[in-house]
Amino acid sequence: MGAQVLAIEAEALGALRQRVAGPMAGAFAAAVALMLACRGRVVVMGMGKSGHVGRKIAATLASTGTPAMFVHPAEASHGDLGMVTPGDVVLAISNSGEVDELTVIMPAIRRLGVSLLAMTGRHQSTLARHADVVLDNSVAQEACPLNLAPTASTTAQLALGDALAVALLDARGFKEADFARSHPGGSLGRKLLTHVRDVMRSGEAIPRVALDTVFTELMREMSAKGLGATAVVDLRGKVRGIFTDGDLRRLVEKGRDLRALVAADVMQAAPHTVRDDALAVDAADLMEKRRITSVLVVDATGVLVGALNTNDLLRAKVI
Known part of the structure; x- marks a missing residue:
């Protein structure tokens, strides 16, 4: 079973790589351009497992030269949406694109005039329809034998987030010394x-x-x-x-x-x-x-x- 799970997730990543290199190349480049031009912060949102992945993506962006933060969608509708300001870019993550806590705040986010990136497995979802750029992280199947628990889909989200962060790092000319400044407590920070x-x-x-x-x-x-x-x-x-x-x-x-x-x-x-x-x-x-x-x-x-x-x-x- 363990090997089968890894095979399913590896296949999902292989399909994602082909999309990023092929039909999704334009959308990926547009997403990188929006984040690179962002005058504020990249605000990452997601519910459930997508939220856990979103926190990691925000942390990776922040540590590689792209100011970023995570805002919980449920809290956003109760005041935390005030953390999103003009000049920010919102990266919303949902495999289905229909999670209520996200879709309910989409109109409010659009009224703020910020750019919206959607990372979703469904191009025709409510989240995708609101977005300026849609990144397709769909998978053929989850690694869960019931095809229910987010497994391959969250792996694809995580990998796509890493791809964005590294592309931005490269575009910014981010160097070891820059990395050290955001990691002063690590061994590289001490050395540099x-x-x-x-x-x-x-x-x-x-x-x-x-x-x-x-x-x-x-x-x-x-x-x-x-x-x-x-x-x-x-x-x-x-x-x-x-x-x-x-x-x-x-x-x-x-x-x-x-x-x-x-x-x-x-x-x-x-x-x-x-x-x-x-x-x-x-x-x-x-x-x-x-x-x-x-x-x-x-x-x-x-x-x-x-x-x-x-x-x-x-x-x-x-x-």
Whole structure:
């Protein structure tokens, strides 16, 4: 039975694809054009299972660059129709096109002067007759063995809603950064909206020493700041080098007399740095490629303004 249900729904989607690519191509393009030109919001309406699908379509539109909201048709006739304003586009969803809660408010919607899109399985229905554009989401049969429960028809509605949203996304030139702005709590949002300055250590938390700092003071600075490294800066605060725990181990292995050394003697000159206005994910990529666990942060003039390590990025959930 499970395989049969999937086969019926797949067949419904195949037929819908053929209509969108063929006889319904003009209506689909007209629907996209109306929604693209919408100065307000796309107001999605639907009852029952069509209403549940409508909520998802509204959410998908809103998250992909098309301002949208869902209004329950039954509530619309009791005051919520005031949410629909001139400049909006109404997308009404009903497989039969005859659901009372929708048809009763169609005249009122038309008087508002908004464009009306109908997603329905019946071209001659009351809903279709009121609409500016009709999108045919009819199915040959429901997957329900009684041919009653909305199954294949709601799958077709959902897929057609996705097709509209993605077509609009493409027409708007919607990019990853735009998607991230509407999903700041998601992993993509964190990656594309979090900058180095948002997660770096700054102020007194930055380990730094001067070029002539004696080795014992350099080690005290490293130990106090707990980064496993310290920046070496000149009198203008510009980064001249870095000294890390790994450098210390290599010096000990060579048997150097550490007491006689200053920071300029032991530092790695011209270390890798990252700008404070760079994306944190770019800093993570740099650290991974160079196989380093920390990086110094500079401003546009090369002055040290922060420090960052992998633990900072993990806490910010960038990596």
